Amino acid sequence: MVTRGLYVGRFQPFHIGHLDAIKAVLKEVDELVIVIGSAQYSHKPNNPFTAGERLVMVRHALQEAKIADSKVWIVPVPDVHLHMLWVSAVEGYTPKFTVVFTNEPLTRRLFSEAGYEVR
Amino acid sequence: MVTRGLYVGRFQPFHIGHLDAIKAVLKEVDELVIVIGSAQYSHKPNNPFTAGERLVMVRHALQEAKIADSKVWIVPVPDVHLHMLWVSAVEGYTPKFTVVFTNEPLTRRLFSEAGYEVR
Amino acid sequence: MVTRGLYVGRFQPFHIGHLDAIKAVLKEVDELVIVIGSAQYSHKPNNPFTAGERLVMVRHALQEAKIADSKVWIVPVPDVHLHMLWVSAVEGYTPKFTVVFTNEPLTRRLFSEAGYEVR
Amino acid sequence: MVTRGLYVGRFQPFHIGHLDAIKAVLKEVDELVIVIGSAQYSHKPNNPFTAGERLVMVRHALQEAKIADSKVWIVPVPDVHLHMLWVSAVEGYTPKFTVVFTNEPLTRRLFSEAGYEVR
Amino acid sequence: MVTRGLYVGRFQPFHIGHLDAIKAVLKEVDELVIVIGSAQYSHKPNNPFTAGERLVMVRHALQEAKIADSKVWIVPVPDVHLHMLWVSAVEGYTPKFTVVFTNEPLTRRLFSEAGYEVR
Amino acid sequence: MVTRGLYVGRFQPFHIGHLDAIKAVLKEVDELVIVIGSAQYSHKPNNPFTAGERLVMVRHALQEAKIADSKVWIVPVPDVHLHMLWVSAVEGYTPKFTVVFTNEPLTRRLFSEAGYEVR
Numbered sequence: 077m078v079t080r081g082l083y084v085g086r087f088q089p090f091h092i093g094h095l096d097a098i099k100a101v102l103k104e105v106d107e108l109v110i111v112i113g114s115a116q117y118s119h120k121p122n123n124p125f126t127a128g129e130r131l132v133m134v135r136h137a138l139q140e141a142k143i144a145d146s147k148v149w150i151v152p153v154p155d156v157h158l159h160m161l162w163v164s165a166v167e168g169y170t171p172k173f174t175v176v177f178t179n180e181p182l183t184r185r186l187f188s189e190a191g192y193e194v195r
Numbered sequence: 196m197v198t199r200g201l202y203v204g205r206f207q208p209f210h211i212g213h214l215d216a217i218k219a220v221l222k223e224v225d226e227l228v229i230v231i232g233s234a235q236y237s238h239k240p241n242n243p244f245t246a247g248e249r250l251v252m253v254r255h256a257l258q259e260a261k262i263a264d265s266k267v268w269i270v271p272v273p274d275v276h277l278h279m280l281w282v283s284a285v286e287g288y289t290p291k292f293t294v295v296f297t298n299e300p301l302t303r304r305l306f307s308e309a310g311y312e313v314r
Numbered sequence: 315m316v317t318r319g320l321y322v323g324r325f326q327p328f329h330i331g332h333l334d335a336i337k338a339v340l341k342e343v344d345e346l347v348i349v350i351g352s353a354q355y356s357h358k359p360n361n362p363f364t365a366g367e368r369l370v371m372v373r374h375a376l377q378e379a380k381i382a383d384s385k386v387w388i389v390p391v392p393d394v395h396l397h398m399l400w401v402s403a404v405e406g407y408t409p410k411f412t413v414v415f416t417n418e419p420l421t422r423r424l425f426s427e428a429g430y431e432v433r
Numbered sequence: 434m435v436t437r438g439l440y441v442g443r444f445q446p447f448h449i450g451h452l453d454a455i456k457a458v459l460k461e462v463d464e465l466v467i468v469i470g471s472a473q474y475s476h477k478p479n480n481p482f483t484a485g486e487r488l489v490m491v492r493h494a495l496q497e498a499k500i501a502d503s504k505v506w507i508v509p510v511p512d513v514h515l516h517m518l519w520v521s522a523v524e525g526y527t528p529k530f531t532v533v534f535t536n537e538p539l540t541r542r543l544f545s546e547a548g549y550e551v552r
Numbered sequence: 553m554v555t556r557g558l559y560v561g562r563f564q565p566f567h568i569g570h571l572d573a574i575k576a577v578l579k580e581v582d583e584l585v586i587v588i589g590s591a592q593y594s595h596k597p598n599n600p601f602t603a604g605e606r607l608v609m610v611r612h613a614l615q616e617a618k619i620a621d622s623k624v625w626i627v628p629v630p631d632v633h634l635h636m637l638w639v640s641a642v643e644g645y646t647p648k649f650t651v652v653f654t655n656e657p658l659t660r661r662l663f664s665e666a667g668y669e670v671r
Numbered sequence: 672m673v674t675r676g677l678y679v680g681r682f683q684p685f686h687i688g689h690l691d692a693i694k695a696v697l698k699e700v701d702e703l704v705i706v707i708g709s710a711q712y713s714h715k716p717n718n719p720f721t722a723g724e725r726l727v728m729v730r731h732a733l734q735e736a737k738i739a740d741s742k743v744w745i746v747p748v749p750d751v752h753l754h755m756l757w758v759s760a761v762e763g764y765t766p767k768f769t770v771v772f773t774n775e776p777l778t779r780r781l782f783s784e785a786g787y788e789v790r
Binding site: 115116118126127128129131132135139144145146149151152154167168169170171172 | 234235237245246247248250251254258263264265268270271273286287288289290291
């Protein structure tokens with residue numbers, strides 16, 4: 077069976093640190109779900125790009141890095157603003173995944189509480 | 196320059212008619228943005244699948260039909276419920292597109308009013 | 315440890331069938347969380363009462379039936395309209411529970427999918 | 434007729450000051466409606482607990498202080514974020530009340546404008 | 553002091569019945585607040601026009617009927633979908649008024665409950 | 672044909688600078704659409720007045736300045752909080768306009784991107 081991981085970011089913008097993390101994670105799983113968070117925001121100093129612009133940015137960066145399109149699912153997910161609902165929202169918008177990769181303490185806590193393995 | 200088309204559906208479920216339409220459209224454009232509409236709904240008689248389940252369904256169907264992953268962008272977009280805002284919402288969630296393919300009268304009207312070529 | 319059950323209804327209005335169900339359920343658990351669903355609606359033919367009016371109605375009916383206040387938690391929960399988020403929303407508004415009592419197929423399915431025992 | 438007061442807090446967490454205020458207020462009214470405000474928030478530094486966790490916290494604290502369950506109504510109410518709607522939202526979620534107890538200037542102003550006695 | 557009335561409609565479209573009602577009401581009050589309800593909807597069979605289109609329609613019809621611009625306030629108000637909040641929402645969007653003119657039973661009930669004179 | 676301009680402000684409160692700007696703009700266009708932005712907010716330090724109070728304030732100030740009611744359309748528009756949707760929201764709530772007057776960089780950028788002349 078395919079092992080699928082989850083990686084969440086706002087990617088405002090996508091940078092080399094994200095790319096390195098994705099490369100590292102792809103050694104541990106067969107496929108990776110990359111969630112573009114806060115998808116509904118744009119045109120703000122801390123959220124300059126639309127979800128569509130970020131989608132293009134992420135995919136082109138991965139293609140240049142020779143990561144096959146078929147290894148990743150890039151999915152914009154709008155914020156629901158209620159932490160208690162957020163894991164369910166991510167689950168609803170994405171293919172099933174079993175491992176979550178994150179350094180962000182809140183993401184770690186929310187997915188752990190929901191029973192996921194977090195690395 | 197790449198010509199990019201837009202194709203919108205709820206895909207509850209994705210069926211052979213959708214696949215035929217996508218194949219036909221891909222003869223006219225270089226890339227196709229496939230919007231999974233009403234992305235936030237699921238578990239209802241007329242909207243049984245989550246956006247994530249539909250994403251898997253659409254992508255696997257296209258892969259089986261030998262359509263290259265690199266030709267399409269599959270993007271879940273939640274409904275905003277206000278027709279006056281819907282074209283802007285689609286634009287915000289997707290890569291730029293110039294042609295819209297639809298048989299649905301309201302979609303046709305909304306994108307025409309917004310200045311798009313609709314085929 | 316206390317066993318806590320969950321019982322969900324709109325209670326528009328609360329009737330004898332609800333009361334009988336609650337009495338039966340209270341033989342199986344120590345405490346019962348009674349969720350007043352669709353809490354934000356009122357003044358409509360199919361949702362005539364506010365959450366506040368229903369709260370009074372349910373509590374007074376239980377008191378008349380000699381059910382101790384300390385055995386139940388009556389909690390209004392607003393609809394989130396997204397089935398994929400609903401279990402999380404109920405979990406967020408209520409004390410922890412381990413068993414769900416329902417005859418309603420969608421409620422049964424959503425809580426089963428989330429890993430609860432449903433009776 | 435029963436005199437019913439209103440007392441609003443976020444209770445993140447419930448503390449001794451809240452308990453003292455509630456004890457004092459219960460000398461002036463027969464029953465007290467305790468609104469758990471900002472009910473939809475949790476998992477944040479300034480809003481750590483879910484409405485359900487706060488509900489348990491408040492009720493157990495009152496029981497330990499020998500305040501009868503039958504004297505209070507503990508009701509989670511989600512924020513509507515529009516001050517002009519907030520009094521109506523509280524009225525919709527709670528049993529009828531006639532006096533409002535608060536030290537918070539905005540709450541005082543909003544309920545006064547709506548015609549309530551504020552102490 | 554100026555007596556100000558309230559008149560609510562969706563005006564999809566504005567018709568002669570509305571105009572007659574407004575003329576009649578203007579004999580009883582000095583100024584009239586005309587609320588364009590369901591302001592956020594458009595492009596639907598039962599809500600074809602945007603709030604902007606309806607604003608133009610109502611104002612031009614009144615001007616043709618020689619009703620002075622200074623006698624009326626035409627104000628689009630979006631639906632809040634919660635009847636318990638609707639009177640507060642109208643109050644927030646409009647100049648103060650003291651009388652409500654309506655034949656619609658729910659509007660009559662909601663404004664009566666809120667303490668307005670309804671004719 | 673009538674030339675119609677757009678002028679947007681929150682008007683918390685309306686002041687002499689706004690009035691001077693409106694007078695200047697009215698020399699360049701036949702009619703002016705004055706949008707009262709953030710219409711749903713009030714009772715806050717930085718948004719003290721309701722849309723209704725601001726509507727009265729703006730109209731009375733214009734009348735005192737001898738600007739004919741028939742030259743202006745004063746329209747409250749609630750924020751949608753998503754910059755990508757904001758131009759569409761303004762278009763939906765207002766009469767058609769062709770020129771936008773603003774000094775605010777974001778407003779300038781959003782309307783320019785949408786194809787409007789901005790002065």
